[in-house]
Amino acid sequence: MDEKQRKQLTKAVGRAIAVKRGEVGLSQEKVAEILGISREAVSRLETGVAVPSVVRLAELAEIFDCGIEELLTDASNRKLDQARKIFELIGDVSDEHREMLMNVFKQLTQSLVGKNNHKEKKTD
Structure with a gap:
């Protein structure tokens, strides 16, 4: 570190x-x-x-x-700790709302990964 x-x-x-x-x-x-x-x-x-x-x-x-x-x-930037925090946050959410959150999370993740890949290609 x-x-x-x-x-x-x-x-x-x-x-x-x-x-x-x-x-x-x-x-x-x-x-x-x-x-x-x-x-x-x-x-x-x-x-x-x-x-x-x-x-x-x-x-x-x-x-x-x-x-x-x-x-x-809560302070960790480790993926596993962050995944556990997300799990904790959505624990009491209804199935319907959890599905909605997962779709938003998926779209946001795809968008961010796409932006990162685009930046990496521009700098190559």
């Missing part, structure tokens, strides 16, 4: 932390109080300036009543 990928991952984990905090309705101040750190430290985690340790991720997961993997999977 190069430095750019590392920074992107750290920022994505920070965004996932911020989203989970918002979902449970806690302020940065409250999370800081629970963790025994400053509000600025929570802000640094959420903006990706600071990298949370595994222990800190476990503490945050406990506060947000979620699994540690949720904080990481």
Whole structure:
């Protein structure tokens, strides 16, 4: 993993932390109080300036009543993690609506793959 990928991952984990905090309705101040750190430290985690340790991720997961993997999977750019997230998102959707989503996803994917292939051909 190069430095750019590392920074992107750290920022994505920070965004996932911020989203989970918002979902449970806690302020940065409250999370800081629970963790025994400053509000600025929570802000640094959420903006990706600071990298949370595994222990800190476990503490945050406990506060947000979620699994540690949720904080990481939501931030992941790995295909398998993203596929799992899509699976989770469509889990409660009706069969009819899921079929509609799959058609939209297929069309969008084909369009994006076509654009990528077109760009690659132009640069050759």
